[in-house]
Amino acid sequence: MSLCGDFARNLGQETEGLSRVHLRLLATSDLHANLLPYNYYTDSRDDGVGLLRVAGLIAAARAEAPNCLVLDNGDTLQGAPLGDVAVADMLPCGAPHPMIDAMNAIGYDAATLGNHDFDYGLEALEASLAGARFPVVLANAVRRDDGTSFLPPSILLTRLLSDRRGQLHEVRIGITGSVPPQVAAWNRTILGNRLEFTDTVSGVAREAAALRGRGADLVIALVHGGLGDGGDTGDLAEGAENTAQAIAGLADVDAVVAGHTHEVHPTTFDCRPATDRTPIVQPGFWGSHLGIIDIAIESEEPQRRGTARRWSIAKSRTEAVPTSGDNAERASALRPVLRANPRLRRKLAGQHRATRRFTGREIGACRVPLNTYFSFVAPCAATQVVSDAQIAAARSTLAQDPILSGLPLLSAVAPFRCGGQNGPHHYTDIPAGALQLRHAADLYVYPNFLAILRTRGRDLRCWLERSASLYRQIDPDDASPQLLVDHAFAGYNFDRIDGLLYDIDVSRPARTNASGDQLFETDGRIRNLRYGDGRPVQPDDQVLVVTNSYRAAGGGHFRICEASETVVTDANPVRDHLVRYIREANAALSPRPSPTFRLCGFGRAEVVVETGPGALGHTERARELGLVHRGSGEGGFERFALMA
Structure with missing residues (x-):
């Protein structure tokens, strides 16, 4: 089977004095x-x-x-x-x-x-x-x-x-x-x-x-x-x-x-x-x-x-x-x-x-499975473990600063292995039980460093609008199946901010394109933005958000992060904090995902979520989220209807 087809055979006739290579x-x-x-x-x-x-x-x-x-x-x-x-x-x-x-x-x-x-x-x-x-x-x-x-x-x-x-x-x-x-x-x-x-x-x-x-x-x-x-x-x-x-x-x-x-x-x-x-x-x-x-x-x-x-x-x-x-x-x-x-x-x-020896070192245990198959539908335990580790590290770092430690502390986390352009088998899927070093690398792929930003309430909305561009716009008056997730959007840019509650109205147009290098003049998708205790987020509120050095520098075209003040850049990668958090736990972890975001704006539409075939092994979680399997889609993904 030829890789070059007819190219090499069709270079044309060579004449006297003319060479073709x-x-x-x-x-x-x-x-x-x-x-x-x-x-x-x-x-x-x-x-x-x-x-x-x-x-x-x-x-x-x-x-x-x-x-x-x-x-x-x-x-x-x-x-x-x-x-x-x-x-x-x-x-x-x-x-x-x-x-x-x-x-x-x-x-x-x-x-x-x-x-x-x-x-x-x-x-x-x-x-x-x-x-x-x-x-x-x-x-x-x-x-x-x-x-x-x-x-x-x-x-x-x-x-x-x-x-x-x-x-x-x-x-x-x-x-x-x-x-x-x-x-x-x-x-x-x-x-x-x-x-x-x-x-x-x-x-x-x-x-x-x-x-x-x-x-x-x-x-x-x-x-x-x-x-x-x-x-x-x-x-x-x-x-x-x-x-x-x-x-x-x-x-x-x-x-x-x-x-x-x-x-x-x-x-x-x-x-x-x-x-x-x-x-x-x-x-x-x-x-x-x-x-x-x-x-x-x-x-x-x-x-x-x-x-x-x-x-x-x-x-x-x-x-x-x-x-x-x-x-x-x-x-x-x-x-x-x-x-x-x-x-x-x-x-x-x-x-x-x-x-294999390096990644097989045992670091702890977890009572619940950690996977990212449904991370775009609702907060998941996999990202919650990372958020909990970030919060613990940030609190320890801020303990000696009375001004900063008095501000609300939030945590921005995203799933790293979550399909998209990387394909239907690129998902985190860690069973309950022993946790090894390879699982920490699975949960946090990159050697980014821990960073803490000081930002304002109005900036949180801009941050979340960039993340909400993951979703395709849904026509609520069209009852035919409509795909929810844009696979061209890199999943590691889907930040959810733990410590907040908000709705994402997918009937509204996105604020950015998938890569984030184009901004659109729209009303946005983020609705009912409030803190975890229900208080509305005010535009002039000062808050701290623990994230990573890539995001703090505006990585992923998060312009509002780059414009915010970085008050702490830790000398240790987030993954090291995650490993330490797991090792120092008094018992096996049992992360409970914070509610954080809720999808809305479906109307009469049948919204279809594409995810990896490994999701078929987590039918109980799918039922909890109102997902019904609709068979196989293109490119090896499985399709689930979201019954709003």
Whole structure:
């Protein structure tokens, strides 16, 4: 089964003095420390994730095309328990980061960084990158102390590429990369002011022009950012987060690898002539896809001896190939690679055992199951445990401050593993009984730090309006089934604020789009906002909200959080506080979800909630919430009707 279709066979006729070369770019992004096809949260095999699954596709793609570059677009080192173990146990002992080790063995040619690669701090990041046998580039990060680039801003690779007649040609390929500048705010707690992150578009434009000046025949931009709106670069605000399409419009850029938003682009073959826009590929997340850009370049024999050839792009073809489904056989091409590299096999086995031992440490117990299948319908015990831990940590921190400790203390929590774009099996589902360290990582995936904001009553409403954009608008006069949840909305942005009571009227239009980068003039969805004791929240009330460092910096486009005063930034991650809370409990936990929010505005509509198939194992909870199973939906989700 061919990965390149007819592209390589249809490069066109070569004439005297004209050479055509097929160059294939293979790209990964947002692997998030998923190396093996294994889910450490559930301690079970998962064939839907893992760099090693993609490595099989890489091997198959290389076998079809003699001229390949393998590239990674960042968010590689953090996101799964393997990343936590690497930082806690492996790097301090001088061992290489498992992801970097595997990328060396696979033979990556270059990479850039994502925002989450900075989550463990500069020392851990630099220790991880020290083992890389491929260049890692970044155009928009400089050290504040001396103004030097944190990493090389670009690299010029010289490759001997063969044409259709087998003749070799020297082609110079420039590669640069960028990361969202918001990482400076999102990770300020651990990075401090040691790095400055500048605008991605101007940074890539500068490096692309410099690469051309150094003789680059092609320039590839590894953009750790989503596609964006596709407008002209002049339409983008300085420091925009998702700029891949804008960067593709730069004159000196020939191909773009996008990432960050966990989307897949294109969803079908995208073959275009050279006169069309620059090809872009976005290869999903966790090893779900391999991005492929096939480029046909051509060059005429120079008229003067000693003059370098000038290459131009004749056409390109872009594809994001899934590692599941029909491509499982291709992914299995990794087996001969591992057989040929027994050292890597042994190291992978040892790293896997170390991760299972680390995540299997027992920390406590819980009397009730903790799951997120219905977190968008009503508050759940899974997020309540996190909220209780945050409140306990905040009270301890504030105890010595009489002014702050006298203000109302609220807690903002969100489900992290809750389906959406990550698929129907991406849910927390912890049974009642013993709690292990992997369960704490399941409940709180990211190494965010505890933060406490001082804000006003009117700001709480704005905060909650952003969260309420999770829901599709429901027509209360339409009795036909209507889907409630917008899967394009990242579930980790659905904050509920424990300590408040409020209604969410889903018949009203949302205040923001799913990503939060567009604001709409509407009356909003939040109704009847009051404290837990029933008192109305007044606009000028001062309150404290315990949250995390990402949200405090405005992460997720929560502008009101960024504008609020951060009165405390704790030196410990929220997950550490959660583990401590579980360990120090006098008995097994029995969290009781606070009422917090109630959905309304359904009218005559049959509102349909899509959730993971694991929800079928929690029928009692579904009945409590008034949910009736309506069968399977698209993409592997199960559908429940919400009987209001």
